[in-house]
Amino acid sequence: xxxxxxxxxxxxxxxxxxxxxxxxxxxxxxxxxxxxxxxxxxxxxxxxxxxxxxxxxxxxxxxxxxxxxxxxxxxxxxxxxxxxxxxxxxxxxxxxxxxxxxxxxxxxxxxxxxxxxxxxxxxxxxxxxxxxxxxxxxxxxxxxxxxxxxxxxxxxxxxxxxxxxxxxxxxxxxxxxxxxxxxxxxxxxxxxxxxxxxxxxxxxxxxxxxxxxxxxxxxxxxxxxxxxxxxxxxxxxxxxxxxxxxxxxxxxxxxxxxxxxxxxxxxxxxxxxxxxxxxxxxxxxxxxxxxxxxxxxxxxxxxxxxxxxxxxxxxxxxxxxxxxxxxxxxxxxxxxxxxxxxxxxxxxxxxxxxxxxxxxxx
Amino acid sequence: xxxxxxxxxxxxxxxxxxxxxxxxxxxxxxxxxxxxxxxxxxxxxxxxxxxxxxxxxxxxxxxxxxxxxxxxxxxxxxxxxxxxxxxxxxxxxxxxxxxxxxxxxxxxxxxxxxxxxxxxxxxxxxxxxxxxxxxxxxxxxxxxxxxxxxxxxxxxxxxxxxxxxxxxxxxxxxxxxxxxxxxxxxxxxxxxxxxxxxxxxxxxxxxxxxxxxxxxxxxxxxxxxxxxxxxxxxxxxxxxxxxxxxxxxxxxxxxxxxxxxxxxxxxxxxxxxxxxxxxxxxx
Ligand SMILES: Cc1cc2nc3c(=O)[nH]c(=O)nc-3n(C[C@H](O)[C@H](O)[C@H](O)COP(=O)(O)OP(=O)(O)OC[C@H]3O[C@@H](n4cnc5c(N)ncnc54)[C@H](O)[C@@H]3O)c2cc1C
Ligand code: SF4
Ligand code: SF4
Ligand code: FES
Numbered sequence: 253x254x255x256x257x258x259x260x261x262x263x264x265x266x267x268x269x270x271x272x273x274x275x276x277x278x279x280x281x282x283x284x285x286x287x288x289x290x291x292x293x294x295x296x297x298x299x300x301x302x303x304x305x306x307x308x309x310x311x312x313x314x315x316x317x318x319x320x321x322x323x324x325x326x327x328x329x330x331x332x333x334x335x336x337x338x339x340x341x342x343x344x345x346x347x348x349x350x351x352x353x354x355x356x357x358x359x360x361x362x363x364x365x366x367x368x369x370x371x372x373x374x375x376x377x378x379x380x381x382x383x384x385x386x387x388x389x390x391x392x393x394x395x396x397x398x399x400x401x402x403x404x405x406x407x408x409x410x411x412x413x414x415x416x417x418x419x420x421x422x423x424x425x426x427x428x429x430x431x432x433x434x435x436x437x438x439x440x441x442x443x444x445x446x447x448x449x450x451x452x453x454x455x456x457x458x459x460x461x462x463x464x465x466x467x468x469x470x471x472x473x474x475x476x477x478x479x480x481x482x483x484x485x486x487x488x489x490x491x492x493x494x495x496x497x498x499x500x501x502x503x504x505x506x507x508x509x510x511x512x513x514x515x516x517x518x519x520x521x522x523x524x525x526x527x528x529x530x531x532x533x534x535x536x537x538x539x540x541x542x543x544x545x546x547x548x549x550x551x552x553x554x555x556x557x558x559x560x561x562x563x564x565x566x567x568x569x570x571x572x573x574x575x576x577x578x579x580x581x582x583x584x585x586x587x588x589x590x591x592x593x594x595x596x597x598x599x600x601x602x603x604x605x606x607x608x609x610x611x612x613x614x
Numbered sequence: 615x616x617x618x619x620x621x622x623x624x625x626x627x628x629x630x631x632x633x634x635x636x637x638x639x640x641x642x643x644x645x646x647x648x649x650x651x652x653x654x655x656x657x658x659x660x661x662x663x664x665x666x667x668x669x670x671x672x673x674x675x676x677x678x679x680x681x682x683x684x685x686x687x688x689x690x691x692x693x694x695x696x697x698x699x700x701x702x703x704x705x706x707x708x709x710x711x712x713x714x715x716x717x718x719x720x721x722x723x724x725x726x727x728x729x730x731x732x733x734x735x736x737x738x739x740x741x742x743x744x745x746x747x748x749x750x751x752x753x754x755x756x757x758x759x760x761x762x763x764x765x766x767x768x769x770x771x772x773x774x775x776x777x778x779x780x781x782x783x784x785x786x787x788x789x790x791x792x793x794x795x796x797x798x799x800x801x802x803x804x805x806x807x808x809x810x811x812x813x814x815x816x817x818x819x820x821x822x823x824x825x826x827x828x829x830x831x832x833x834x835x836x837x838x839x840x841x842x843x844x845x846x847x848x849x850x851x852x853x854x855x856x857x858x859x860x861x862x863x864x865x866x867x868x869x870x871x872x873x874x875x876x877x878x879x880x881x882x883x884x885x886x887x888x889x890x891x892x893x894x895x896x897x
Contacts (some may be wrong), residue, residue, distance in 0.1 A: 344626045350712040352627050354620060377618035383865065390865055391625060394617045495874065497894060524867035527860045531672040539675070539864070551868055552896075553858050555697040565896030573870065580873035 257458025258465065259319060260439040264296035267366070267403070267440075270455050276364035279335065280326065286314065288328030290335070293330035293366065295573055295579055300325060307411035307591065310600025316381035322433045323367060327590055329518045331372040332365065336396045337379060337523060340542045343392070348535030357392045362399035368429060370422030371590040373415075375520030376402075377428055381582045382523050401448060404429035408472040413591030415509040415604060421588040423476040438462070441469050448580055482594075482604045484575070485612045487585060492611040493576035497568065501609045506564025508599045513545035515593035515603075516570065521578075521586045526550060546570055571603060623856065624863070627669040627714025628654060632707050633689055638775040641696045643705040644681065646689040649715060659867050660684050662747035663722025663826075663882045667862045668692065668807060669714035670707075674700040677859045677877070679744040680718060686754055690715070693743040723748045724853060726822035732760040734816065736837050738767045738809050738829025744854040744881070746776075746829050753786060760823075760887040763816045765792045767809025767833070771799035790817060810837045820845040826882075828854040835893045838885045848886035855880050855888070869895050 259267060268278050280293035283300050293299070299322040307326070317324070345353045366450035383393035407414075425432050430449035434441035441461055444453035486559030497527045516522040526544035531537045543604045545553060546569045552559035578586030587603075594602045620626045634646035642706045649655040652738060660680050669675040672725045682691030696702045707713065725733075725748060733752050737745045752759050770772050774793065784791035792812040794805035805812060810833065825841060827834045834853050842848055860866035869876035874883070891897045 309787070344620070346669075346714070350714075351629055351669040351822040352622075352669075352714050354622070354626055357617070357620065359617065385864065388624075388863060389618045390863075391618045391620045398617045497896075523865070525860065526866065526868070527675065529672060529674045535672070539669070541860070544860075544866070544868070546867070551858065554856055559857075560896050568896060572872070577870070577873040581875075 256434075256441045256443040256461060256466065257453060257456060258439055258461040259442055259456065259458055261322075263457070264299070264322070264440070266457050267442075268293065268296055270452060270457075271364040271366075271401070271403075273387050274364075274452060274455065275362055277361045278364050278366060280366035281331075283314065287312070288314070288325065290328075290331055290367070291367065293470065296322070299323075299367070304409060305411050307413040307595040307602075309413070309602045309605075310597055312411075312498045312595040319592045320437060321435055323405045323406075323407075323433070324409040326407060326409060326414050326518040327369055327371070327592065329596055330591060331520060332368060332376050333379065333520050335365065336365070336376075336393055336400070337383065337525075337543075338392070338396065340540060341392050343527070343541055345539070346402045357395035359395040359411065360399065362401065364401040364403060366403040366405075366600060368402045368404045368425070369590075370404070370425040371416045371588040372520060373402070373425055373428035374416075374419075374421035374588040375590070378521045378578075378582060378584075378586060378588070379523065401432075401452075402429040404432040406432060406434050406469070406473045407476050408435060410476050411591060411595070413482065413594045414480055414589065415482035415484060415591060417590035419585065419587055419589035423480075424473050434466070436465060436469055436472075436474070439465075441465055482591070482602075484587070484589070484604055485607055487575070488579050489585070489607070489611050490576040490579040493572050496610055497572070499610045501606065502568045503564050505567050505601060505606050506562060508601055509547075509563040509567045510545045510599050511563040511566050512598060513547040514596045514598060515601075516545035516547060517543065518592040518596045519574070520590060520592070521574070546573065567601075572609070574603075575607065623654065623716060626715075627667070627675075627716050629712055630690070630715045632709050632711045632713070635707070635709060638693065642693060642775055643696075643708065644691060644693045645704070646682075646691055647713070647715065648689050652810045655688070655690075657855075658690065658718075660718035661722035662725060662751045663744050664718040664720050665744075665862075665881065666690065666692065666715050666717030667719065667859075668704060669716065669823065670700060670703050671712075671714065673703045675714075675716075676700045676704070677705075677719075677862060679747065679854075679881075681743045681747040681750075683747070683750050683754055691747075695743075695744065715766070716862065719880070720879055721839070723826050723854075723882055724824060725751055729758045730760070730822075732763070732818040732823040734763045734765075734818050734823050734825045736765045736813075736825065736827045736829075736834075738833035739769075742828045742856070744767070745826055748826050749783065753783065753789075754784070761788045761790065761818050762786075763790045763792070763818050765794070765809055765812040765816060767794045767796070767829070768797070771795040771802040786801075792816060808836070809833060810840050811838065813840050821847075823850060824855075825851045827852065831855075831893060838889075838892075848889065849884055851885035852882050853885060853888065853892075854882050
């Protein structure tokens with residue numbers, strides 16, 4: 253593997269320029285409408301410089317510090333999931349005679365995403381396992397996935413809601429990325445992983461890192477892991493969860509849960525979607541799939557019955573799937589410790605606390 | 615990464631025509647479908663117990679079992695009970711109407727493994743389509759199987775469809791047909807009571823049989839428990855499960871029961887495997 257290079261922060265735009273020259277459209281995090289959102293990134297100045305995130309159960313706030321870092325925050329409500337598993341996608345159309353007209357999956361131009369976190373990479377691996385199952389690859393997901401280049405950033409400033417260290421997924425980005433940045437006050441230490449990353453690394457106008465930069469960077473990321481206070485109970489939790497389907501805590505959390513589906517919407521691994529028919533005025537029709545959630549009534553509907561009529565059974569479905577059945581389906585838990593569901597829950601429900609109560613005593 | 619194209623018949627529906635329809639009862643219709651592409655129709659392979667997704671343009675798409683014979687029929691048979699928006703529109707399709715078909719999906723009945731033993735079919739509710747295909751399959755290959763016992767339960771005597779069919783089956787050698795209605799009507803020579811009570815009168819080799827069940831889950835659970843008490847191994851009992859299905863491809867997540875995707879790991883499940891979550895409210 254080539255040596256990491258150094259990009260001083262005042263030359264951050266060189267990263268975007270190199271990615272563009274290599275043929276990528278660049279997407280990155282930006283402050284918009286009071287949150288951090290991933291979208292087309294024109295210049296490095298648009299990155300969330302000098303902001304931190306303060307998060308807790310039911311709470312997510314940006315705080316401006318003015319410090320000279322672009323990635324001193326943990327995560328916003330979404331990162332990669334909407335780029336790959338589109339919130340809404342047309343699967344096929346039928347013409348006025350009812351003939352299916354194939355709709356080629358929309359393949360976006362090759363896209364480089366800057367600012368991907370370790371938890372996002374772990375979640376991506378899980379989405380890949382689900383949507384790219386050998387022999388049954390989802391063509392729509394595959395089309396969006398194929399041209400993706402990932403520039404990871406190792407986390408130095410986790411939010412209070414983060415617990416990726418306890419799930420083993422962060423804060424250091426380990427696999428799935430092409431380039432990785434270690435951010436220090438004065439610059440980025442840039443590392444490559446894989447052939448595409450190495451080509452880009454060679455094309456970047458990099459300098460020799462200042463003395464001790466690598467050690468300082470590693471120390472910061474190690475401190476980020478140590479700073480995390482939330483921890484999931486030691487797993488795997490599958491057997492314990494399914495043994496405790498009648499635990500009284502499910503009913504208690506069901507009383508608080510609004511069944512709004514915010515958790516599944518922000519969760520980077522939730523994959524559920526529903527299909528709907530959109531008839532046109534000319535007799536044609538479109539089959540569209542949209543994000544859905546096990547918190548909706550329709551999720552468990554079969555003619556005349558809703559199998560999960562209450563928040564208790566829906567909350568239990570979410571966590572018995574996420575932390576339990578996922579092991580049987582994909583060989584690991586479906587939770588990557590990003591803490592989004594904790595921060596974005598309007599009822600301030602904390603899955604770590606709930607799991608502690610239900611399966612914490614081993 | 616090479617990006618796969620949507621596969622017609624799997625990811626995308628292929629066009630089919632209603633080649634025939636039989637009104638089985640006021641609310642149940644059997645459609646004979648033919649894929650418009652004859653080569654595709656000829657190449658269509660499935661096993662009884664598998665299902666197709668039937669797409670009605672402008673209306674919706676629903677999972678429906680294939681009730682025709684995989685080797686003897688040249689069409690796809692689908693028996694549809696009108697319960698809601700899509701099934702109502704499907705059941706009203708005239709001959710010649712076009713619709714879309716994706717499939718076949720899922721794991722069907724273990725009819726290969728069942729060879730040489732008795733086959734016991736237990737169906738509750740109306741037009742229990744998944745097992746009809748299995749019964750026809752066994753009757754077409756009579757020498758490969760031992761006794762065939764068909765038990766069908768209905769709520770009201772007048773709900774029974776295929777009455778002539780049951781009577782015809784009952785005349786075949788080594789076939790026993792037992793019918794039960796919760797509420798009997800005037801002309802009802804059979805049992806009155808739950809379908810599970812029919813098990814007492816069923817004659818089959820309890821140690822060498824395959825049981826196929828479909829219908830309401832409480833009925834299947836009660837029957838499976840009774841069968842076990844009678845000495846039938848749990849691994850010989852198979853249940854066809856229904857869950858909300860949006861994709862049939864293991865993608866949409868709606869059909870999950872614990873670790874299983876019903877569309878792919880089912881719809882037919884072995885009782886001993888699914889038992890821990892069977893009847894658990896919320897799964
Ligand atoms: C594997 C399998 C095989 C089936 N085989 C048959 C069959 O051979 N004959 C038959 O008549 N019916 C069968 N069903 C049930 C049939 O799919 C439903 O009756 C149908 O989906 C109801 O749709 P609707 O729009 O008419 O009803 P509505 O009540 O209006 O339902 C609205 C939507 O909810 C979903 N939905 C509702 N009920 C079910 C259900 N039971 N299963 C899955 N999705 C549902 C569908 O997306 C449906 O469009 C089968 C179901 C499954 C899962
Ligand atoms: S369950 Fe919560 S913490 Fe875990 S990956 Fe999903 S959103 Fe993140
Ligand atoms: S069932 Fe619920 S927890 Fe599981 S993927 Fe779907 S929305 Fe997420
Ligand atoms: S029907 Fe979509 S996952 Fe099974």
